Amino acid sequence: MITLIKNGEIYAPEYLGRQSILLIGGEIVKIGEMNENKLLDLDLEVQLVDAEGSIVVPGxxxxxxxxxxxxxxxxxxxxxxxxxxxxxxxxxxxxxxxxxxxxxxxxxxxxxxxxxxxxxxxxxxxxxxxxxxxxxxxxxxxxxxxxxxxxxxxxxxxxxxxxxxxxxxxxxxxxxxxxxxxxxxxxxxxxxxxxxxxxxxxxxxxxxxxxxxxxxxxxxxxxxxxxxxxxxxxxxxxxxxxxxxxxxxxxxxxxxxxxxxxxxxxxxxxxxxxxxxxxxxxxxxxxxxxxxxxxxxxxxxxxxxxxxxxxxxxxxxxxxxxxxxxxxxxxxLCLPKKGRLQEGHDADVTIVNNETLEIEHVFAKGRHMLKDRKTIVKGTFEK
Known part of the structure; x- marks a missing residue:
């Protein structure tokens, strides 16, 4: 699972400005400026999430x-x-x-x-x-x-x-x-x-x-x-x-x-x-x-x-x-890799609308769980 979240306003929870976040597997690998074209040239499956007009916060x-x-x-x-x-x-x-x-x-x-x-x-x-x-x-x-x-x-x-x-x-x-x-x-x-x-x-x-x-x-x-x-x-x-x-x-x-x-x-x-x-x-x-x-x-x-x-x-x-x-x-709770958007921390990310603060996306351990306000991963016995 490789996901690039771009154009979002980052609250880590402190404000970091507009930056990109790269998730690989269950980890935040990089926060900052990234060359999207070079990433796509790797010939790997990359999910792009455009967070323009949104706020990116820790799960x-x-x-x-x-x-x-x-x-x-x-x-x-x-x-x-x-x-x-x-x-x-x-x-x-x-x-x-x-x-x-x-x-x-x-x-x-x-x-x-x-x-x-x-x-x-x-x-x-x-x-x-x-x-x-x-x-x-x-x-x-x-x-x-x-x-x-x-x-x-x-x-x-x-x-x-x-x-x-x-x-x-x-x-x-x-x-x-x-x-x-x-x-x-x-x-x-x-x-x-x-x-x-x-x-x-x-x-x-x-x-x-x-x-x-x-x-x-x-x-x-x-x-x-x-x-x-x-x-x-x-x-x-x-x-x-x-x-x-x-x-x-x-x-x-x-x-x-x-x-x-x-x-x-x-x-x-x-x-x-x-x-x-x-x-x-x-x-x-x-x-x-x-x-x-x-x-x-x-x-x-x-x-x-x-x-x-x-x-x-x-x-x-x-x-x-x-x-x-x-x-x-x-x-x-002494959970050192939780509660913060930081390189090396778990890829738990929530994206919310900048104006309404409505939840738009949720990633848990790097996996896209809620997309465009719709739950895409449900429990084993949920319909």
């Missing part, structure tokens, strides 16, 4: 996706379905990280691992966290540390629930031991070894994570808290945590742009902020008594939709917002 990374579905808080009929390849591609996403949620009984780590491997075979990059809301948490090898070390797709633990009535109400020491296991596993396997925390609406907010940093020998960068936009108080707590070096994540919804501005204006560390979709996870609504009163399903489309809204409606710079779904996420 998005979604660090929190329920690949095999989630939910179930309203009974068996409320379990959400598996995510399909085309839903990922249409969202401009080329890398996903799968997780379990509340249910670690009828959904299994081995099924999540198989789904991630299946998505890899279908064309995107997929990783997973080991565990679910609860501590002790489900694993593949019976050890969080061993899962991270021995299972190629496992890059950390999560999503562990805190400040939520659906958590296992663990002690601080239990949480500290799990974080330490994930971190040691990461050290021994050269992976992120992060622990990804589901933060509920509870009154304790991020108290556990602040105490971990104060009372235990835990590097702040190994804590990664999501759903931080539930309230202003929780966002203030997340800003404080980011200032200590932890990563924090906003689950994309219609308020995302406003929360990004709030985070920025109140001293949040922008290099520690990411966005995720919670794709195919359930969106349960509970009353003050903890009773389920409504249910929805999150969509991976929300991630890029909120990127565009943050730019168009909140006036945030595209270079800044792109970092939250590309480079920052790659740094949080």
């Amino acid at each position: 998005l990374i979604d660090p929190h996706v329920h690949l095999i579905g989630g939910g179930g808080e309203g009974g068996f009929s409320t379990r959400t379905p598996e995510l399909q390849l085309s839903e990922i591609i249409k969202s401009g996403i080329t890398t996903v990280v799968g997780c379990l949620g509340t249910d670690g009984t009828t959904r299994h780590m081995t099924s999540l691992l198989a789904k991630a491997k299946g998505l890899e075979e279908e064309g995107v990059t997929a990783y997973i966290y080991t565990g679910n809301y609860h501590i002790p948490t489900p694993t593949i090898t019976s050890s969080v540390k061993d899962d991270v070390i021995l299972i190629d797709k496992v890059i950390g633990a999560g999503e562990i629930a805190i400040s939520d009535s659906r958590s296992a109400q663990p002690s601080l020491h239990e949480v500290g031991k799990l974080v330490a296991e994930a971190r040691i596993g990461g050290l021994l396997s050269n992976k992120a070894g992060v622990t990804h925390f589901h933060v509920g609406p509870g009154k304790d907010r991020l108290t556990f994570l602040h105490r971990l940093l104060e009372e235990y020998e835990i590097p702040a960068s190994k804590l990664y808290a999501t759903h931080i936009m539930r309230s202003r108080e929780l966002m203030d707590d997340a800003i404080s945590l980011s200032q200590k070096g932890a990563f924090v994540d906003i689950t994309a919804d219609e308020t995302t742009g406003e929360w990004i501005k709030y985070f920025k204006e109140n001293g949040g560390e922008l290099e520690r902020l990411t966005l995720s979709s919670d794709g195919n996870g359930s969106l349960p609504k509970f009353n003050d008594q903890g009773q389920l009163i409504g249910m929805g399903v999150a969509s991976p489309h929300t991630l890029y939709e909120q990127v565009t809204r943050a730019v168009k409606e909140q006036g945030l710079p595209l270079t800044e917002v792109l970092r939250f779904v590309t480079l920052n996420t790659a740094n949080a």
Whole structure:
């Protein structure tokens, strides 16, 4: 696979101007001026993509996706379905990280691992966290540390629930031991070894994570808290945590742009902020008594939709917002060849219209997956 993308405005995510990008196999080989005629004279099959009037950006990374579905808080009929390849591609996403949620009984780590491997075979990059809301948490090898070390797709633990009535109400020491296991596993396997925390609406907010940093020998960068936009108080707590070096994540919804501005204006560390979709996870609504009163399903489309809204409606710079779904996420998850348009990096590229920001093309590991706004590569059982 040889692809030349020409005449596009490059955001890597920083602005590089109008340049060409050459993809060979699954790698970005060159960014800059290129002699198209010499390339065609090689007598090799070369795909030319004219990105005139378009913006070329890194493929998005979604660090929190329920690949095999989630939910179930309203009974068996409320379990959400598996995510399909085309839903990922249409969202401009080329890398996903799968997780379990509340249910670690009828959904299994081995099924999540198989789904991630299946998505890899279908064309995107997929990783997973080991565990679910609860501590002790489900694993593949019976050890969080061993899962991270021995299972190629496992890059950390999560999503562990805190400040939520659906958590296992663990002690601080239990949480500290799990974080330490994930971190040691990461050290021994050269992976992120992060622990990804589901933060509920509870009154304790991020108290556990602040105490971990104060009372235990835990590097702040190994804590990664999501759903931080539930309230202003929780966002203030997340800003404080980011200032200590932890990563924090906003689950994309219609308020995302406003929360990004709030985070920025109140001293949040922008290099520690990411966005995720919670794709195919359930969106349960509970009353003050903890009773389920409504249910929805999150969509991976929300991630890029909120990127565009943050730019168009909140006036945030595209270079800044792109970092939250590309480079920052790659740094949080220790994925050195992801999240950036750079020679030698993976050929994950999304092309969007310069005016509307609508997604026009998606390349995942160099393979053309979405062309002229139409999905050309679908999952094995998709029509």
